[in-house]
Amino acid sequence: RVPLILCGPGIEAGRKNDAMVYLPSLFATTCEMAGIDTPETVQFPSLVPLLTGEKSKLHDSIYCAYRHFQRMVRTERYKLIRYPHVGEVQLFDLQDDPWEMNDLAEDPQYARTVKTLDAELHRWMHITGDELDFASL
Known part of the structure; x- marks a missing residue:
């Protein structure tokens, strides 16, 4: 912010x-x-x-890319960050955890949130012409 x-x-x-x-x-x-x-x-x-x-x-969401190292999408409540080269993903609840200290990506109760934000991330990648292919890494 x-x-x-x-x-x-x-x-x-x-x-x-x-x-x-x-x-x-x-x-x-x-x-x-x-x-x-x-x-x-x-x-x-x-x-x-x-x-x-x-x-x-x-x-409703914003998208950021940093070279080929990471991609991020955030909404008013959540932030999803993907690190394609290491296959890592992080999810933060910005309402309950504004300092991003508690990664929720592996918590089963947030699986739907991860899936929804991942789809939004790929939508933004398509809109912006971001050709980074996660599958090839």
Whole structure:
């Protein structure tokens, strides 16, 4: 959780939002606030709907990749991390364990959560063109 602080015309002072966002969304946000078209190649949405209160969130989940070493998907409640080269997976309940100290991936009662988040991870990999093949490692 990294804070992002923005100010400017049309942004209410003191407004807070816990939405999950991507840093590249700042480009689309800047374009929209400047009144210019966002290039079609920009994949990330503007944050303006969050800043104006029109929306409370933009994404149900977010995805991150670090080279070929790890992939991560998180929702408001859970974070799933895959380490493909070592065949490891971690699952954290961010609501009950915000410091990520208790790995739940091997707990049978979270098997459905792991499966659901794994499907979401692969959906994001497809959307972003991430071609890392876990099966070949």
